[in-house]
Amino acid sequence: MKKENKLKSGLQAILTDLLFWIYIFGCVFFLINHWFEKVIPSSFVVIFGIAVGLITFILGLSAGRKIFLPTIRTANKWHKSFWGWSVFLILFITFVVGWNMVEVDLYKLFTKFQNAGGIMSGIFNPNMDILIVCLTALAETIYLALLATIFAIPFAFILSFFAARNLMPKTFIGNTVYIIIRTIATLFRSIEAIVWAIIFSVWVGIGPFAGMLALMIHSIASLTKLYSEQIENIDSGPVEAIKATGASTLQIWIFAVVPQIISPYLAFTIYRWDINVRMATIVGFVGGGGIGLLLLQQQQLLRWQNVGVIIWLIAAVVWIMDMVSAKVREKLQEM
Amino acid sequence: MKSIIELKNLHKVYATGTHALKGINLEVKEGEFCILLGLSGSGKSTLLRCLNRLIEPTSGDIYIDGIDVVAAKGKKLRYIRRKIAMIFQQFNLIKNLSSLTNVLTGKLGYSTLIHSLTFPQHKNDMKTALENLRRVGLKEFAENKTRNLSGGQQQRVAIARALMQNPKVILADEPVASLDPATADSVMRYLGELNKKDNMTVICSLHFLSLARKYGTRVVALKDGKIVFDGTPREIDEKKFKEIYGEDAEEVKIR
Numbered sequence: 001m002k003k004e005n006k007l008k009s010g011l012q013a014i015l016t017d018l019l020f021w022i023y024i025f026g027c028v029f030f031l032i033n034h035w036f037e038k039v040i041p042s043s044f045v046v047i048f049g050i051a052v053g054l055i056t057f058i059l060g061l062s063a064g065r066k067i068f069l070p071t072i073r074t075a076n077k078w079h080k081s082f083w084g085w086s087v088f089l090i091l092f093i094t095f096v097v098g099w100n101m102v103e104v105d106l107y108k109l110f111t112k113f114q115n116a117g118g119i120m121s122g123i124f125n126p127n128m129d130i131l132i133v134c135l136t137a138l139a140e141t142i143y144l145a146l147l148a149t150i151f152a153i154p155f156a157f158i159l160s161f162f163a164a165r166n167l168m169p170k171t172f173i174g175n176t177v178y179i180i181i182r183t184i185a186t187l188f189r190s191i192e193a194i195v196w197a198i199i200f201s202v203w204v205g206i207g208p209f210a211g212m213l214a215l216m217i218h219s220i221a222s223l224t225k226l227y228s229e230q231i232e233n234i235d236s237g238p239v240e241a242i243k244a245t246g247a248s249t250l251q252i253w254i255f256a257v258v259p260q261i262i263s264p265y266l267a268f269t270i271y272r273w274d275i276n277v278r279m280a281t282i283v284g285f286v287g288g289g290g291i292g293l294l295l296l297q298q299q300q301l302l303r304w305q306n307v308g309v310i311i312w313l314i315a316a317v318v319w320i321m322d323m324v325s326a327k328v329r330e331k332l333q334e335m
Numbered sequence: 336m337k338s339i340i341e342l343k344n345l346h347k348v349y350a351t352g353t354h355a356l357k358g359i360n361l362e363v364k365e366g367e368f369c370i371l372l373g374l375s376g377s378g379k380s381t382l383l384r385c386l387n388r389l390i391e392p393t394s395g396d397i398y399i400d401g402i403d404v405v406a407a408k409g410k411k412l413r414y415i416r417r418k419i420a421m422i423f424q425q426f427n428l429i430k431n432l433s434s435l436t437n438v439l440t441g442k443l444g445y446s447t448l449i450h451s452l453t454f455p456q457h458k459n460d461m462k463t464a465l466e467n468l469r470r471v472g473l474k475e476f477a478e479n480k481t482r483n484l485s486g487g488q489q490q491r492v493a494i495a496r497a498l499m500q501n502p503k504v505i506l507a508d509e510p511v512a513s514l515d516p517a518t519a520d521s522v523m524r525y526l527g528e529l530n531k532k533d534n535m536t537v538i539c540s541l542h543f544l545s546l547a548r549k550y551g552t553r554v555v556a557l558k559d560g561k562i563v564f565d566g567t568p569r570e571i572d573e574k575k576f577k578e579i580y581g582e583d584a585e586e587v588k589i590r
Contacts (some may be wrong), residue, residue, distance in 0.1 A: 240427065241493075244419070244506075245440060245443045246412075246445075251443045251448060254448075259429045260431075
């Protein structure tokens, strides 16, 4: 192993061990606090963690060493070694802390069913009088999902070419464009549509338009990623062949790349519409309009029979969309 | 006869460190049918792809028809490329487009973007494309998607695409390696015809000595990125063959 690499692995190993034990002591102190209501200064966690981490590392027993600096001194069977038991400890303590933090209460789950009686009976006795109102809201949701998808297509289509590694030249500019578009797309995608909906409902006011904008932004980001991955998977042979005819870059894209991606693009787009219809319901909850908004209102008024209608309608639409989009995608595959 | 291709001390070192071409000096005369022999990995594909700059050579000079290929950029490079057609082992057609459209792509180097998007409106291009398809015996397959054609038919569409470029040089990278022997011969026959009738210079990598003897006017053999033989096909006897392909090699007769 090169000296440089050894240093790097060593640092990684010791850092892993420190974090490992700080986390374990953090968990222990959380549990002491939780069960015995004794507050222990957080500096103790860090001091104990670092101390134990360092000791195990120096003694060569630690998990960090096992991962980054495998040597003969570390045993291979986990139940015969210190690192094995410490990994077991960290998993076990994580589970215990999780159980307490989430306030798991099986007693409530099995004895308080009657609390949900109202909503359950509402679901099975839906109030059909408001069906028309619900259908109107549902149409709003479907259309807003459709428009969000349609508006996202041209943006994502164009961006995807610049976000495909195999199309961008390996020059400074090519790399920069690639990285910027990929980063923005990832960033925008990691912000949930529901957050975008909150932003846009303030920007353009509560209603389906805000919902559409939210879904559109999220769709652009996510389609750009899916599309560009599709471009990265194309057969490079035709690209080479078209390049050899003396075609310009744009001609290469149009004649060698586009024909190869058109049917997967359609499949992804339809899948995206399917996702958007589902998300549109959620987005409605935070001011994105459509059936989600109606559901929120009826739920807050405790009109469980009305909620029942809405739930059935949403389930039906999601089910139908799912089926239709699966069928269409299947057909596209055969093309 | 004047030389159409001139390579001077051509080197190619890949980013991975592989030294694929180690100082190739080669002169190809106009109208030659030059066969490249050599094991897989001997540098044949790299050499062919350097000629039209699908691969950037590391150092050395390439002149085609007197033009400095290595120095060419942008438009100039496109003008050079359109005079050099290329045929590939995997045909490299756009599989879900029709044969006719695939042939028309041979015209891209001569067309503006707008022109190339409206090929069907240009009677001349359509006529030439159909004529080229007829020449390779595939006129009735013009509207078929190429994915539905057999391997031999696909390679003939690729030849028609090459013809569309009206090239001076045809580079063929193992054009028959994925075809059965009979089809392989018919594809080689088309290349032979272009060489003789249309006076196109052909550089073609092959593995079959029998085809090399039948169609080649000259054989250049590569081994580890160097030229180890340069002469006529007749001059390759068993000893030479073993030199090129290694001691254990036996010549496979396909006919």
